[in-house]
Amino acid sequence: MTHQVRPSDEELWSSITAGDETAFGRLFDRYSRAIYNHAFRLTGSWSTAEDVTQTTFLVAWRRRRKAHLVAGSALPWLLVVATNTVRSEWRSARRWLALLRRVPAAEHADGDLADEVVARLDDERQMAALLAAVRQLPPAEREAVALCLWSGVSYADAASVWGISEVAVRSRVSRARSRLAGLLSEKIQEAKR
Template identity: 60%
Template sequence: MTTIMQRSDGQLWADAAGGDEAAFGLLFDRHVKAVYNHCFRLSASWSTAEDATQAVFLTAWRRRSDIRLVDGSALPWLLTVATNVVRDERRSTRRWLAAVLRLPPDRDAADLADHVAGRVDDERRMREVLRAARRLPRAEREALALCVWSSVSYADAAQLLGITEASVRARVSRARARLTRSLGDAAAPLPHETQEA
């Protein structure tokens, strides 16, 4: 009498077709490595090979009564199923990728990229303006910071600084002129006019 381990693939498949899970488990143990290696060689991916191997044996269990042995072995049938599984996976991936590539560009992502680029540009420009502003006389720098950068009215700035409104206007005008000479186009727009966060 032969033990279950000594049974042929044909005998094990016949038992598995009748619902014998132990017989199917032995067939799995007997052929899983060859199926897995075959799937890896077709896909060049260990994770794809693992998924494909699972799909092969799931198909084998579902179709256990339809299997065709070749020279008494189930392996050729399993390898054929493995080839089809990997091919189907490859086609599915190509279709998915083609569908993704047909999608219109994500406007939100483009807008975000533009926003980030704008902010980086604003920071660079602000650093240049601040370097130049530090060279201004203190009185002009204060008037510029209040009226231009912080949008304080000339009248309110005059009150804060304890000078006339005309003096505030003159200081702001001189500060703008010096910055324009120093920075050229980088002075405009001045920082309060750049995009908000």
């Protein structure tokens, strides 16, 4: 029985830079779930998270020669690409909403909702409430929450990606936690009234 050694991100990226689609597929398999979860945490929408994940890997393929691996890992760079993709999605969504306000709403057929749809809607509702609190944070703290708390990127890797000290990253996360605790506590008190 032979045991295959899992190639490092650096080895995969070297092959990807040379145009190896199989290596890119392996990288996708390795990180697509993390990117998808990160995108959901940023958007609060499963379907948007799917789109963001696809776009992130499309951008990664197109920019494969310009990628910045952090401590030998492609994940922090991919997470930043996903975050930037979400920002672009928000800008596009604002333009679409402006257009949709001018178009009459279509009628929707009533039907039985599957359990999965109900669960997804509940996830999106809960995430929307959390995102409302996170959006009240300053941009640097929002990014720290998304990258370090939600996606589990180490403080050192986040510092490397952002070009700041690890202490600055820790400070951002700490301030974000404190502010979120206060904001969410206020929401809970309002809900009790």
